[in-house]
Amino acid sequence: MRLFAAIVAKFLQSALIVVGLMAVLFTGYLVVTYLWPTVRTLVEAPTQIDQIRDELGRHSREVEARETELEREGTLIAQIRERIEREEDALRGELEQSVKELEEMAARQQARVYETIEQNREHSTEALSAIEREYCSTWNPIKWVTCQRVRARMREFEANVERQRQALSQAALRVEENASAEARKLREDAERELERRTAQMQDELRLGLERFEAVEAERQRLAARADELLLEEQLLHKQHWLAIELERRWPGLLLAALLIFFAPFIRRTLWYFLGMPLVSRARPLQLMPASSKGEIQTHPSARTIEVTVPTGSSLSARSGYIQSDRLGARSALFFDWKAPNLSYASGLIMLTRLEAEADKSDGRLVSLGSPDDPDAYLMEICLDDHPGVVLRARNIVAVVGAISVTAHWRLTSWHAWATSQVRFLTFSGSGSIIVEGYGDVAGHTLEQDCCEKRMPLVIGFDTRLAYKTRRTATFLPYLLDPEREPLVVDVFEGKGMFFHQKNPTSHARQKRTGEHVANFFLDAVRKLLGF
Known part of the structure; x- marks a missing residue:
């Protein structure tokens, strides 16, 4: 019974020593908290700081999400602009190619007509020259009359050729005018299509810019709120640093107090069971x-x-x-x-x-x-x-x-x-x-x-x-x-x-x-x- 009482007394003494060490560690906290409002503020300060930290982390994540969205919108706008430029270049290229083909086709037709006329003229000239050599270089009256008739027919033929040339020129002019008109129509259609697509893409670009500006405004608002929360956290740290430090460090202080208290017992145990048996030998x-x-x-x-x-x-x-x-x-x-x-x-x-x-x-x-x-x-x-x-x-x-x-x-x-x-x-x-x-x-x-x-x-x-x-x-x-x-x-x-x-x-x-x-x-x- 006496041994049990001694053990209980030693245990109570040890508990009192540990409590005393903890009391010494919290003396500063007890001195500061002499009024209830201050106590309540000190008690709530760590919770407020945790809430501020949570809100600050949430805002930081939202800011990061907004920045990611801004990057995505910026990439989309750049892609729209690139597509507009690419389609404009493609339409201009198609239009220029069509106009060029029409011009080449008209030029080829005109060249063929001129070539045909020249070939017919050369054949007629050669035939008339042969007839004139045969009928006009003699003194035979019949051949001379024939020569005159041939010359008259030659003049009529040349007049017809001239009329055909003029008709061909007018036809070539009309073909050229038609080609130009068709080219203008193609250009106008292409420009209207380009304007339509450009307007559509400009609308998409405007919507993207509006979303970009909205996201940027939201990001700035979140950044400002994050700064406010950071300032509030710093203010709480400055006002209630003691309570915060005590809450943060009390497990370590308790562990240090327990180590200080139990270190002599650990040392005595090691000496009794390990050190002294070796020394005795x-x-x-x-x-x-x-x-x-x-x-x-x-x-x-x-x-x-x-x-x-x-x-x-x-x-x-x-x-x-x-x-x-x-x-x-x-x-x-x-x-x-x-x-x-x-x-x-x-x-x-x-x-x-x-x-x-x-x-x-x-x-x-x-x-x-x-x-x-x-x-x-x-x-x-x-x-x-x-x-x-x-x-x-x-x-x-x-x-x-x-x-x-x-x-x-x-x-x-x-x-x-x-x-x-x-x-x-x-x-x-x-x-x-x-x-x-x-x-x-x-x-x-x-x-x-x-x-x-x-x-x-x-x-x-x-x-x-x-x-x-x-x-x-x-x-x-x-x-x-x-x-x-x-x-x-x-x-x-x-x-x-x-x-x-x-x-x-x-x-x-x-x-x-x-x-x-x-x-x-x-x-x-x-x-x-x-x-």
Whole structure:
């Protein structure tokens, strides 16, 4: 029942987050729509724009249809004009051909008549010449009388020939006049037929032009209406751009909000079922050989502890943690001036340094405690010629004695990448290191056995231990609340000690949204570099 209630509560929380994201996306819309008329206008504006777009598309299609009709009418008019010209040319050609044939026929008839007359005249002349040679060149009276009669008949014949010539000329003239009259009649008939056809085609052309002008006027009207609709659409876009943009983009905004919301769950699922099983099979990480010599021990933790600074040594502590007298205290910018970068990486900067008095053989007793968190516990880790312990920089409070800091990079270790930490800061040598934790701080000693601890609880570990990671046993608690149930569990094997706290979330303070956003990226880099 409790699990069901937790699932329902998580579902309701997720729904509220999605609704909150959508509310943020529509905040501008809600601010603008503070009056009902404006709301109604904003609601109706997209519909009006859709109607305008539909009408604009319909008018555009009508304009295209009218333009197509205009092109068709123009083609028809051009065809009519071409047909008129072609028929005029054909009629003129037929008329000219008919007139030419009539003229040629009249000329041939006249030529035949003239030729016949000339042939008859030549025959008559030859016959008269023969008779005159026979009868007129002699002194025979009878032949002379015959010659005179022949000459008289010759004159009559010539007169008849002349009359025939004149008659033929008149006949040829009449034929020519008839041919001309017939040609004129043909020309007049052809012209009348041409005029009739031309008038008919002109009527068709006029009707086509009238239809063309009507279609052009309709096209201009539709184009003007399209311009008006376009201006109206632009005006609506200008007045109600917010509502239009929201209506256009809300599916994408909702999808983006859902992706943003579900991205962590998807990433956690992939890491749990794909990433961590592969990481668990990787070789453990070991910074120092297990056979390295060195002693390590811890003292019980408390909110306030007393640390002994041996004679000839010094204590370097963060500002505000020294609660006893500060006689002879001085400031130190870096823990180790030879390695300022490692001092900064380990958080040992802007320190207060105290030295033990030389006249006291038992050293100097210094009281340490958290200046601003009553739930913070301090614990002293004592090293004696130790090869090193790995500590997180944010948990280090003070250092006593000859302690050196070294950085170890493990870029090829899958376990390092699983914990998002590829640089390990090790503290080695002889002396004491005071660490801070919350809820309680303790050290756990291993004797060739194995122990695991949730990653946020681990403060540090002995470099002689084999270190690896595995995924948490329960999926649903990790999926819903990774802060309470983290994915990675630290596993230590071998002989040595690791240090842990009991409640790292008790010191979490309320942060502003800006701090969360800024620290999200900064904490990732710090964790990667071992801070």
